[in-house]
Amino acid sequence: xxxxxxxxxxxxxxxxxxxxxxxxxxxxxxxxxxxxxxxxxxxxxxxxxxxxxxxxxxxxxxxxxxxxxxxxxxxxxxxxxxxxxxxxxxxxxxxxxxxxxxxxxxxxxxxxxx
Amino acid sequence: xxxxxxxxxxxxxxxxxxxxxxxxxxxxxxxxxxxxxxxxxxxxxxxxxxxxxxxxxxxxxxxxxxxxxxxxxxxxxxxxxxxxxxxxxxxxxxxxxxxxxxxxxxxxxxxx
Numbered sequence: 001x002x003x004x005x006x007x008x009x010x011x012x013x014x015x016x017x018x019x020x021x022x023x024x025x026x027x028x029x030x031x032x033x034x035x036x037x038x039x040x041x042x043x044x045x046x047x048x049x050x051x052x053x054x055x056x057x058x059x060x061x062x063x064x065x066x067x068x069x070x071x072x073x074x075x076x077x078x079x080x081x082x083x084x085x086x087x088x089x090x091x092x093x094x095x096x097x098x099x100x101x102x103x104x105x106x107x108x109x110x111x112x113x114x
Numbered sequence: 115x116x117x118x119x120x121x122x123x124x125x126x127x128x129x130x131x132x133x134x135x136x137x138x139x140x141x142x143x144x145x146x147x148x149x150x151x152x153x154x155x156x157x158x159x160x161x162x163x164x165x166x167x168x169x170x171x172x173x174x175x176x177x178x179x180x181x182x183x184x185x186x187x188x189x190x191x192x193x194x195x196x197x198x199x200x201x202x203x204x205x206x207x208x209x210x211x212x213x214x215x216x217x218x219x220x221x222x223x224x225x226x
Binding site: 058 | 117
């Protein structure tokens with residue numbers, strides 16, 4: 001079955017450490033996205049990528065970095081520069097163009113700084 | 115970044131009641147989508163709307179694409195405990211890409 005997989009489901013990080021969240025999709029989607037969700041909040045866009053080897057900053061990119069070396073993969077690194085990294089992180093993918101879009105989401109990674 | 119105005123922010127209802135929530139935008143959209151997020155999971159697509167005035171049902175869920183193309187609503191009839199979650203609207207504006215703008219979410223709690 002096609003889908004989008006995020007790992008790990010739960011992640012603990014010490015202050016000052018970088019950590020990388022994995023996102024893999026086998027839907028042959030062109031575009032991939034990273035969102036951050038805080039308790040009781042909506043979805044805030046961190047980064048997105050329309051095509052391999054290209055990505056753009058979203059609304060809250062500071063303290064995060066991404067890469068898109070393969071169509072299937074879009075890892076997110078939460079760096080030590082991110083002041084408040086504890087949150088629920090969601091990855092999504094979609095076709096980039098076409099009338100009938102819509103995102104497929106992964107099941108999320110909950111990151112906690114200890 | 116741009117977000118849609120979604121209301122209400124939260125709802126606490128009794129099992130069996132009907133629920134209504136809506137989203138409004140200052141921009142015109144050519145697609146409206148409604149997602150549900152269960153606790154600790156990613157959002158799942160419930161209903162997609164592609165034409166102004168379109169009314170679409172999915173079981174007990176009904177959604178409409180507003181005539182002005184600036185709003186949409188979602189109704190849930192005869193709510194059950196498993197309807198609990200956060201409901202998000204999302205809009206896609208005219209243009210070449212499928213980048214979505216999300217609403218702020220409606221938290222639904224259903225008491226048995």
